[in-house]
Amino acid sequence: MESTPPAKAREGNGTKQRGEDRVQTGASMHVLPQPAWVGAGLRKSLRLRHGHIEFLGRDIATPLVLLALAEFLVLMGSLYIAVQLRFPGEPTAALATVQDNLLLKMLTFAMVNLIAMLSMGLYRKGACNGFVSTLLRLSGGLAFGAGVLAVLFYVLPGLTLGRGVLVLAFGLAVLGLLVTRFVGVRLLEMKAFRRRVLVLGAGRKASQLEEIRTREDQPPFELFGFVPGNTASFEVPPEHVVEPDLPLAQYAQRNHVDDVVIALDEARGAFPLDELMACKMGGIDVLEISDFLEREAGILKLDSLRPSTMIFARGFKQSLYRDVTKRVLDVTTSLVLLLVAWPFMLLTALGILIESRGRGSVLFRQVRVGQHGRHFTLLKFRSMIMEAESDGVARWAEQADPRITRFGRFIRKTRFDELPQLFNVLRGDMSFVGPRPERPVFVRHLAEHLAHYEHRHWVKPGLTGWAQIHYPYGASLKDALEKLQYDLYYVKNQSITLDLLTIVQTVEVVLWGRGSR
Numbered sequence: 001m002e003s004t005p006p007a008k009a010r011e012g013n014g015t016k017q018r019g020e021d022r023v024q025t026g027a028s029m030h031v032l033p034q035p036a037w038v039g040a041g042l043r044k045s046l047r048l049r050h051g052h053i054e055f056l057g058r059d060i061a062t063p064l065v066l067l068a069l070a071e072f073l074v075l076m077g078s079l080y081i082a083v084q085l086r087f088p089g090e091p092t093a094a095l096a097t098v099q100d101n102l103l104l105k106m107l108t109f110a111m112v113n114l115i116a117m118l119s120m121g122l123y124r125k126g127a128c129n130g131f132v133s134t135l136l137r138l139s140g141g142l143a144f145g146a147g148v149l150a151v152l153f154y155v156l157p158g159l160t161l162g163r164g165v166l167v168l169a170f171g172l173a174v175l176g177l178l179v180t181r182f183v184g185v186r187l188l189e190m191k192a193f194r195r196r197v198l199v200l201g202a203g204r205k206a207s208q209l210e211e212i213r214t215r216e217d218q219p220p221f222e223l224f225g226f227v228p229g230n231t232a233s234f235e236v237p238p239e240h241v242v243e244p245d246l247p248l249a250q251y252a253q254r255n256h257v258d259d260v261v262i263a264l265d266e267a268r269g270a271f272p273l274d275e276l277m278a279c280k281m282g283g284i285d286v287l288e289i290s291d292f293l294e295r296e297a298g299i300l301k302l303d304s305l306r307p308s309t310m311i312f313a314r315g316f317k318q319s320l321y322r323d324v325t326k327r328v329l330d331v332t333t334s335l336v337l338l339l340v341a342w343p344f345m346l347l348t349a350l351g352i353l354i355e356s357r358g359r360g361s362v363l364f365r366q367v368r369v370g371q372h373g374r375h376f377t378l379l380k381f382r383s384m385i386m387e388a389e390s391d392g393v394a395r396w397a398e399q400a401d402p403r404i405t406r407f408g409r410f411i412r413k414t415r416f417d418e419l420p421q422l423f424n425v426l427r428g429d430m431s432f433v434g435p436r437p438e439r440p441v442f443v444r445h446l447a448e449h450l451a452h453y454e455h456r457h458w459v460k461p462g463l464t465g466w467a468q469i470h471y472p473y474g475a476s477l478k479d480a481l482e483k484l485q486y487d488l489y490y491v492k493n494q495s496i497t498l499d500l501l502t503i504v505q506t507v508e509v510v511l512w513g514r515g516s517r
Helices: 007-016 062-086 093-099 102-119 131-155 163-188 204-215 248-254 273-281 289-297 320-356 406-414 421-427 440-449 453-458 466-470 477-493 496-512
Strands: 021-025 028-032 052-055 058-061 195-200 221-227 259-262 285-288 363-369 375-381 431-433 462-464
Touching (some): 058 062, 062 163, 102 131, 102 163, 102 496, 131 163, 131 496, 204 221, 204 289, 248 273, 259 273, 285 289, 320 406, 320 421, 320 431, 320 496, 363 440, 375 421, 421 462, 431 496, 440 477, 462 496, 466 477
Parallel strands (some): 431 462
Antiparallel strands (some): 021 028, 052 058, 363 375
16 A cells, blocks of 8 residues: 655645646646746736737837827927917907817828828838938928818818918927927837847748848847757857747746747747747747738748748738729729829920920830739830830840930939829729739749749739839849839738828839839
């Protein structure tokens, strides 16, 4: 018969085996090993950190939200103070008119100007850091906002504000926004607001995060270190490799890690499922490297993408509702732009005729590849000499391309050469937002060398697109790869919200000439 241990011995054993699970069978007790996740739910220390807020299907960085909120309040406050300064004395009929629906007018003033600032790239990472650049973009944004407000006041007279109030409000807004931007941006760029990232892996995939960290002046995250796992060859700096002295979840919590990024070149036999689950239950985000880069950089990194991601990940889907809504947006936007742009189109056609002395065509027609690989004829204003490819060899446009005329260089810089594509959008060959359509000869060449290139043809090509506002004009295989990663991000995450965001940000591309050639 097995004897029962004395009480003191049992207490000692309980102290030694604290936290372990026991299973009682008859008179005996068997000790089970403690799972990795037990004790992982430690409370994380409070600290300022960069997070994300999901809004209309998109993850928006909290520093950007805080900056936009602060500037929204500055704009509202500018209008309120302007009203008080404009009417300092006794109540008058003019004051009563301005104060009628004042809160609604303040909200409208702030929202219109915030969107105008977005269109000038003031909320795009790395858009401007110097005083002159910020002042120019801010002035341009507020001027654009003033124009939109003038149209809005005409359509909705109840929102009208006096000229004196508006002049004061815009003057106060410039001062307030400059102070807010330079103080706020510098505060939000502090390490305290960046997410701290621990990478599981130290090989080829993990090195992509190191490249982003070293390439950008202000990376959106702080790279804490790389846990090697079963890495055969290290491709990250040795000084950034860490060896946790605790289970992964406890180690991450002790060092205030916000994201654990899985970047293992070979996950078989080295995937610490229990420890990663402990991280998730401890409030730490666990992401595949492709998901992390998609969130932080707005691209679909192809060399970190698993084939199954294209099928099982969120996104890469179509719906009848979205197709109809997008078509309505395409037609409406194109008609509005044609209504505004027809004088510029007429002057552009006249300029081409004058430069060519009436010889040659005004419009340039070229076959491009559209949705599902269908061919269509693209319309543009001619910006090159006639017979630019008389030798029959297709070429990308180059810097200082000798085939481009003097007037053609101007309309390319201003994007006036692309205005006839509005008729392609109305005809249904193109959408307003989507990947840029390429020539069949280039498509065949790029599809042979770039994996997943054909997937960009699942959607209609666009007059503007996610790649165009984030990457300059490309004329090489490397450029095509970079743009493809932005195009696939759009195909995966396409939505009306993303289309509207792209359209608004296209204003900056046109006005500041980014990416033209």
